[in-house]
């Protein structure tokens with residue numbers, strides 16, 4: 001049992017090789033852990049299964065790679081913590097707490113049982129990494145078009161059901177072709193990655209920036225009406241205009257044209273997209289570096 005993270009006992013697949021023979025309890029836990037690939041569900045199942053052999057009041061699981069913090073119960077005075085690993089792959093840290101000390105026998109049993117958890121956790125890691133890749137644009141690290149289609153469909157259903165507002169903003173970089181032509185595609189790629197980063201900063205706290213294609217991005221704003229979306233659109237436009245992009249000895253200034261639309265009662269996926277897109281083209285026609293609403 002260790003109290004400080006720096007002195008964590010390590011449970012890895014090597015511990016498994018040294019552990020006692022697999023018994024029915026291990027088998028029961030292993031079977032239950034095969035039912036999900038979600039980290040928090042795996043931890044909850046594991047802790048439920050060991051509760052009667054190793055009673056505990058509080059559980060804390062952290063996995064910085066996936067920005068995950070799972071807590072349940074009441075964190076008490078005595079704790080035991082484990083850094084979970086398979087080979088060199090970190091799988092997060094698990095801490096159990098309660099008001100009485102954990103005995104040596106309990107800790108030995110817990111280490112042995114934790115071996116049932118590490119491979120399901122490793123599978124969850126691989127699955128979550130694959131999911132992340134499938135929904136991320138590799139150049140800009142923004143969410144990709146597939147992620148956008150999924151999110152927009154889900155958000156439209158939610159907004160229609162609950163009567164809440166939903167807005168979206170199309171952002172199209174102005175005269176982007178001339179950046180490629182003048183400075184080359186490498187510079188164009190850098191510009192796109194930079195714009196994506198600026199957009200994420202502008203809508204801080206939200207994960208709703210998507211690369212729609214080419215030099216076009218889209219931002220999905222839940223619970224936001226047209227007035228709110230226009231304010232955010234104007235902030236984004238000003239942010240892009242105020243940034244500079246250093247490329248070798250050159251300093252580039254970028255602008256973008258934005259189209260904003262808010263979901264109406266009879267809107268579908270296509271009609272909402274069409275209004276935002278039309279508003280963006282209106283902004284281009286009006287001289288670029290502008291925000292227009294599509295009503």
Ligand SMILES: Nc1nc2c(ncn2[C@@H]2O[C@H](COP(=O)(O)OP(=O)(O)OP(=O)(O)O)[C@@H](O)[C@H]2O)c(=O)[nH]1
Nearest residue numbers: 172173174175176177178180185188189214215284
């Ligand atoms: N470097 C780079 N260029 C891209 C990428 N995707 C699309 N483009 C370029 O983006 C440019 C888009 O040009 P246009 O559609 O003519 O638009 P524009 O020059 O931005 O002009 P306006 O939108 O009218 O202001 C094309 O030259 C594409 O080749 C990419 O991933 N990387």
